[in-house]
Amino acid sequence: MAVYSMTGYASAQLEAPVSEERQNASHRQLGLEIRSVNSRFLDLSFRLAEDLRAQEPMLRSLLTARLKRGKVEVRAFFVDANDSAALPDPSPQMLQRLCSLQDTVTAWLPDAAPLSVSDALRMCAAGSGAGLDWSEPLKKLAQGTLNDLTTAREREGERLAATLLDRISQLRVLARQAVPLVPRLVEQQRQRFMERWKEAMELAEGSVAPEAAQDRALTEATAFAIRIDVAEEITRLDSHLDEIEHLLKKGGEVGKRLDFLIQELHREANTLGSKSAAMELTKISVDMKVLIEQMREQVQNIE
Known part of the structure; x- marks a missing residue:
């Protein structure tokens, strides 16, 4: 299935039936516009000409069968076939x-x-349209316009999916850059602790047992290693990226699940930043947050 955006627009016109008393007048056309933007739920609003208000239930039924989320505005109107700005x-x-x-x-x-x-x-x-049955012309026009709207939303959805997949690739690169930094930092800190231990032993002049001092230094080094270890965050981040990629390829109504996964990505990037013990990791965390925020903005438009 395809990924659909909630943003789209479509319009069409159809020759309207003409009453006997207006056979010699310029024919009128029936016009329909449907525009949609993002919303948490399906929110329908109608602006219908007076003679078309009775058709709102039919239009509502067609829309709810095809659309699942989005703020959708439907406008149905009449225009003169010869001059759209002229009065009949x-x-x-x-x-x-x-x-x-x-x-x-x-x-x-x-x-x-x-x-x-x-x-x-x-x-x-x-x-001018009194006594005429607009149900079939309007239904036919609505079905065609809905097809055009769905095509437009699918086309926009493909663009959004491509953007998200590109951001996923960039996040994976940043994650791979973060992985080797932690062992290097741990080794640097271990060496620093051992140097401090030697200095402390020289100052103590034998008042502290060497084994106790060394154990203390190694314990601090171990605690530091545990504190800055981001392997678990990287693993979860990779897992969330795999799931997002799977949903984008699967398609359908994935917007709400993607929104939840983006929140989880942001949580992992925040944790990685809070554990940072070097400027390199801090920069990676910031770059991740920028990419995730860009993804969040795109996901808000996916149905």
Whole structure:
């Protein structure tokens, strides 16, 4: 399976059915836009034209069947086939109906303000699709737009996966650089302890048993070696990287698990830094944290 991003956009238009009273008018088109960004859960919002609001349950069902996470905004609207910015021509039947309704209202409410031209155009535009069944055209349009959105999210997901795999390779290189540093540091510290032991023996002039002083020095060296040993952190870090790589190749709904593994990576890098006894290890820890933070930002967009 592919890795999908939660970020995507798709739009399409479809010739809308035309009522008999508007056969001579310019045809209208049905438009649909779907845009999505990252979110912890699936969050749907709809901005539908008045004549399309009854289709929200159908659209919601299509979206929930295909998308699992993301903040998704759906916009369905009408546009003029000849000029997307133009208002549809009001039909004589619609204007006649508005005049009749205005007469009825003013008969009961003499002080009511008369309809303006903008009011008439707005009402005619809102009612131009009255009585038409938009369910099948909108469903067909939604299915095609969802396919385009899924393709866009898959394409973005491939880019995210490639970025993450590159960061994984860089982290493995840093981990390999850290492994040989620890034995070298332990040996350097052991030599330092032994030198301190010899100096202490010379100052003590026999008041301290040589065996006791040597045992004390070796005990301190051993404690130091245990304190700075990062082998366990490196092993766990490699294990987490293996799991992340496996999930990226497996694909599907892996975003939440990847987010958890990134937190674990950050924990291991922090521990490695806290155990650092040399600038080399500190630098490796900092470089790891930078890479892991970059991974975290990318993982936030994966479904």
